[in-house]
Amino acid sequence: MSYHWAIVGLGTVAEEFATAITQADLPIYAVQSRSPEKGEAFAKRFQIPKVYSSYQELLEDPTIDIIYLATPHAFHYQMVKEALQHQKHVFCEKAITVDAKELAELIEISKENQCLLAEGTTIFYMPLYQKLKEYQPQFGKLKMVQANFGSFKEDKEDNRFFSPKDAGGALLDIGPYAFGICQYFMTSSPKVFASTVEYHPSGVDESSCTILKNDHEELASINLTFRAKMPKRAIVAFEKGYLTIDDYPRATSATFTTPDGTNYLIETKDTTHAFVHEYQTMNHWLEQGSVSSPFISNVLQIMQLFDSCRQQWK
């Protein structure tokens, strides 16, 4: 069955989403933009039949099944809430909320309304990670995960990445991937052992280093920065060798290196765009009658880790 998707928040991410989905010959039913011209132009470009200038009107459209929210983090909580209350399934860009309290509340509302609530941290949707999880028992005991992510953002006054009112900062923007990959491989819930921050003059977190630890003697270290480029590389070290995952958010291959230096390539030969995986996974869950994303508890735990980091930064 085909579900009716609506895109809300027509920025760069929405454009990339619409490009990937239409190139895969999959339908998008509606868009919403406060600027009618922007909405019309976007709809025309991607052959989207419906254009709304008001979010309320879009929510009233009974045809729409799923809302894809690509608005800035700071708007997510209220918009997700309203969507769920209008019986819409929601696929929300990361970070889904600004803290764990907001997300816990949204999860409750999604249950009450029997609506599917999912977040778009890419790694959860890439087939590579499922494959690595299947291999994991062969790698021996997990010892350490190390994830870096450095994204150089221009230090301009109007840059939303540094804007407190847009819930800017590295943790909410690039943190979901780095914390996500650590949490994904760790075999029991990690806790923040320590975290330190350098703030941008605007007041948002510019760089941070965090150590995670769980009760299975597994350690993780996460390094984020908005003011320097760093490779998006994760190292997952087991007793029998280590995985190197380059460009981990959208990776389709990883290398397993044994202590004697032998490399094994693990690949999915996957050429599907990350956004298409997300779109199709969401449809698949709904087809199966699922009203809860299997990853939403992971996302809640990541938001709790973010809260712990900020607690330590005080």
Added chain:
Amino acid sequence: MSYHWAIVGLGTVAEEFATAITQADLPIYAVQSRSPEKGEAFAKRFQIPKVYSSYQELLEDPTIDIIYLATPHAFHYQMVKEALQHQKHVFCEKAITVDAKELAELIEISKENQCLLAEGTTIFYMPLYQKLKEYQPQFGKLKMVQANFGSFKEDKEDNRFFSPKDAGGALLDIGPYAFGICQYFMTSSPKVFASTVEYHPSGVDESSCTILKNDHEELASINLTFRAKMPKRAIVAFEKGYLTIDDYPRATSATFTTPDGTNYLIETKDTTHAFVHEYQTMNHWLEQGSVSSPFISNVLQIMQLFDSCRQQWK
């Protein structure tokens, strides 16, 4: 001028040292081993004229200028002290002592005796690092250093790496490189912000994650483990790009990557063995009449960072 070197502690490291030095046609004057057979065999293999079975006798030989100590860490303090008191210059394998207090005392004794005291953390002697230091002002402000080192050690009962009496553990064995490279690039003295450990059943540190921070808004993260292989890779992230230094202890090249993904190879085209650099640097300092290693203050600071880690592990 040629100095008379003596090697003490004829294990794997001493063998590698002697191999490199003799292959470079440089002289070694004496060796000492408690086992006369072992000493004789080693001397014969590397054409070393003098063999001592007692450290005291070796210290009494007025011909010897420099003692290269390749004994386990736990023996260093006492042996370095005696060597200095016998007016010998000392080149001691890392870690030079087990804590900063011991090293501070040895530095005092070396000054009193006008003897050169140096430690063998390889990175300080590799020409690459001097070259990178010259380039550093062009890279913009330093934001973050990230250094991993994972060395898989067999979990056998007699393995010195896990032996408390030999001052085993990852921090003293592989820590000098990882902490050394962070401290080398950071533009003011780092402090340990946080450190956490997993202990081996023998009581020595098996794995640790550490965050460093200084008063120049620079962060560093260091991950060590003895129970999993991890690449010896350092990432040094500046505002204008990042350095990747693979196999950093003996690296002869590094890559600088700008935010747009352009790579610049920085290389020394250096084919000299790391031990030859150490040997020649030591001779060079003595020729210049220097009685203090320019790096010993770095080493002292690293030992202080180790002390801070252990303080946090309690």
